[in-house]
Amino acid sequence: QVQLVESGGGLVQPGGSLRLSCTASGMIFSSYSMDWYRQVPENRRELVAQIFSDSSTYYADTVKGRFTISRNNTKNTVYLQMDSLKPEDTAVYYCHVRRTAYWGQGTQVTVSS
Numbered sequence: 001q002v003q004l005v006e007s008g009g010g011l012v013q014p015g016g017s018l019r020l021s022c023t024a025s026g027m028i029f030s031s032y033s034m035d036w037y038r039q040v041p042e043n044r045r046e047l048v049a050q051i052f053s054d055s056s057t058y059y060a061d062t063v064k065g066r067f068t069i070s071r072n073n074t075k076n077t078v079y080l081q082m083d084s085l086k087p088e089d090t091a092v093y094y095c096h097v098r099r100t101a102y103w104g105q106g107t108q109v110t111v112s113s
Helices: none
Strands: 003-007 010-012 020-025 034-039 046-051 055-057 067-072 077-082 091-097 108-111
Touching: 003 091, 020 034, 020 091, 020 108, 034 067, 034 077, 046 067, 046 077, 055 067
Parallel strands: 010 108
Antiparallel strands: 003 020, 020 077, 034 046, 034 091, 046 055, 067 077, 091 108
16 A cells, blocks of 8 residues: 655745655655645646656756755655745645555645745
């Protein structure tokens, strides 16, 4: 049974940083590409960043240059380093195993002064 456990969300001031973590179990982590999505109420989930099994990456234009996705296959963990945070980054952030139905439980990120 695949499980994804996220951590690292919280309240941060504009311009601040947070690092999200998502630890997977029940799967061969290194074989899969991983995504981070975010969702605000009444909006659909928005793709934020992807890291493929070869560690190549993709970023949405809204976060390019501010967010960094990375992975540690030894720890079965994917990270999202978020710098220069803006109020519009406020959302629930989810990790996702690409091309599967597996999602984390979500972690709230709030950017506010």
